Amino acid sequence: MTQHQTQSPQFFLTAPSPCPYLDGQYERKVFTHLVGDRAPEMNDLLTQGGFRRSQNIAYRPACESCRACVSVRILANEFKLTRNMRKVIQRNSDLIGAMHDAEPSTEQYSLFRTYLDSRHRRGGMSDMTVLDYAMMVEDTHVDTKIIEYRKRGPDSFITGKGHGELIAVALTDKMADGVSMVYSYYNPELVDRSLGTFMILDHIARTRAMGLPHVYLGYWVNGSRKMDYKVRFTPQEHLGPKGWERYVAPSD
Structure with missing residues (x-):
């Protein structure tokens, strides 16, 4: 045969x-x-x-x-900043995000462990070793990038790189119609910066600059408080039985 x-x-x-x-x-x-x-x-x-x-x-x-x-994607070209989002951008105006090839580092893993131990101590990723982390970053056959967020240095505008300690990291796939935020983490002590929100806003800006329409956020779970933040970034589409449809928030 x-x-x-x-x-x-x-x-x-x-x-x-x-x-x-x-x-x-x-x-x-x-x-x-x-x-x-x-x-x-x-x-x-x-x-x-x-x-x-x-x-x-x-x-x-x-x-x-x-x-x-429910799968969620932001319509980057139509996105409008809210007043609170503008404040988040202002609070983080001293940060610069530098995009690199998907390569892990000990500095990344140290921040990753601090984030997990603070926010997801009992989660499925809580026992990840440095080798597990390296696999999460490197084991990809698609166009995957690491974005490292650091404080601006005196030569940041010349070199395009930050200067200070690593504050936040995003693992992101570049696709034909936008970007997909695979995983992100940050310094959990810097609560006032709203770094999770800031990284999403930065991805929206990057996607728009590339002339692409979508930022994929993964799954929103109605009824899960930890997922509520995803529906704040509008306009957005949700994937349903009829395909991608514009999301309309329920009225109070």
Whole structure:
């Protein structure tokens, strides 16, 4: 019997496990591998279809009794800053974000561990070693970048690089129609800076500067307080049964 190689990805289904967002629920995921020359093209298609990337895996929820996870993307070209967002940008005007190839560093891992130990001590990533972190950054077959945010130095405008200590980091995929924020973390002691919000605003500005329409934020879970921040960045679209549709916030 002759075997023919197929270009179509193979999909797999995980076993049920407790949902990290909604108490009493169980999650399952459908996933496939993103490897080879077609990985960037496949990542674009799957992200547009509601998948997320983790290392060389693309996955999306496939829960049997719940549809709470909704894919969200910001319409970068139509985005308007709120008054509070302008204040966040002003508070962080002393920072500069430098984009690099996806290469890990000990300085990144130190900040990553501080962030996890403060914000996600009991999360699924809490026991990640420096080697695990390196794999999270390096194990990619798509166009992945690291953006490091540091305080501006006296020569920042000349070199394009920051000067001070590392304050925040974003792991980001560049795609044909925008960017996908894979993972971000920051110094948890700098609460007043609202660094999570600032990094999203910076990605919106970068995406608009590239002439691309979308910033993919991953999943919003209605009913999960830790996900509420995602719907503040409007206008945005949510992926539903009819495809991507403009999100309209419920009235009070």
